[in-house]
Structures are given as structure tokens and as C-alpha cells.
Amino acid sequence: MMRAWILPVLLVLSGSALATGQIFKGNPGTAAALLLAFLAFAGLNSPLIFPRSIGAREAQRRSAVDGRPVVFWRPGCTYCVRLRIRLGRSARRLHWVDIWRDPAGAAMVRAANDGNETVPTVLVAGRPHTNPDPEWVREQLSPSA
Incomplete structure (x- = not known):
């Protein structure tokens, strides 16, 4: 912390x-x-400036229920700040996991990025996407996605 x-x-x-x-x-x-x-x-x-973080396992459980993406982030990451700001109010609809506070989340990010803790990593339908375009992430929140 x-x-x-x-x-x-x-x-x-x-x-x-x-x-x-x-x-x-x-x-x-x-x-x-x-x-x-x-x-x-x-x-x-x-x-x-980020919505309240939850654990990786809880985020995945919630995502399986509601279909919303999971964002793995860490404080001080300029790309994470960019994603958060560009998403605006939509950011609150995502499940956010701070990898510095959650070792399981950090392990998931490393597994998805060849051992690197590259963030933001967005998990959509079980598939990781590293540093995706904020507009693409917003599209994943739409009911038709």
C-alpha cells in the first residue's frame, strides 16, 4: 500500500x-x-482517481456474472491514468485490480505478458489485452458487445 x-x-x-x-x-x-x-x-x-480496487479472483468472479472487463493497473502508470481519464464515467463500470495490492492480480498480469507486469492489462471474456485503446475498452462495455 x-x-x-x-x-x-x-x-x-x-x-x-x-x-x-x-x-x-x-x-x-x-x-x-x-x-x-x-x-x-x-x-x-x-x-x-481510480475506482476502488478489488482482488483479482473477486474481479474475475464478478466479470463472469456481469460480463464486464477487468482492468489490472498500478499507481503511477501513465498508461493506466490515460485509460482511466479517457474512459470518464464509464470507468466505474469496470472491475479494477491494483496489482501492487493484489499478488494474485500481479501473477495474472505476468502470466499474460511473458513474465512482465505490463499494465494496463484488460481481461475481456477471459482473454487478456495489454494496453488497449480506451475507445475499444469502452466498446466492450456496450450491451451489444
Whole structure:
């Protein structure tokens, strides 16, 4: 769990240090802009923007019942952030598994990607798709898919 917060915390601390330096130089506007930029970047790289993660086995069980895809992700992954943002509100309809919190999920991703923990890996109808196009993932959510 702690590993997921290392990058966001470092970004907040770095932004705070830079902002403090700008305040001492007499540039409060620049300090505020820097701090806001670092806070936004920290937020994008934190687990906060993702729907609540569940275990891989539970996600697969739910997916078998409702047919929704399972997304294996990890905090700090820019491709995962891209997928999450491009899906918008549709992202809440997927089953999300944080591979840093779930060893079974990490093992499934490694099995699907020749031993690599390449994310996002999306499981649709039992078949893994590595770093798929967000529009394709959205199509998998449609009732006709």
C-alpha cells in the first residue's frame, strides 16, 4: 500500500519545497502556480482517481456474472491514468485490480505478458489485452458487445 503513495508524496514535497523557495524570492504567484501544478500531478499519479480496487479472483468472479472487463493497473502508470481519464464515467463500470495490492492480480498480469507486469492489462471474456485503446475498452462495455 505504501508503495502506491511514494510518487504522489514526493511530488507534493517537491512542489512544496519549490513553492517555498519562490515565496522567499518574493514570487507568491509563481509559488501558488507551482504548488497547484505539483498537487494536480500528484493527484493524477495517486490511487485516488481510480475506482476502488478489488482482488483479482473477486474481479474475475464478478466479470463472469456481469460480463464486464477487468482492468489490472498500478499507481503511477501513465498508461493506466490515460485509460482511466479517457474512459470518464464509464470507468466505474469496470472491475479494477491494483496489482501492487493484489499478488494474485500481479501473477495474472505476468502470466499474460511473458513474465512482465505490463499494465494496463484488460481481461475481456477471459482473454487478456495489454494496453488497449480506451475507445475499444469502452466498446466492450456496450450491451451489444
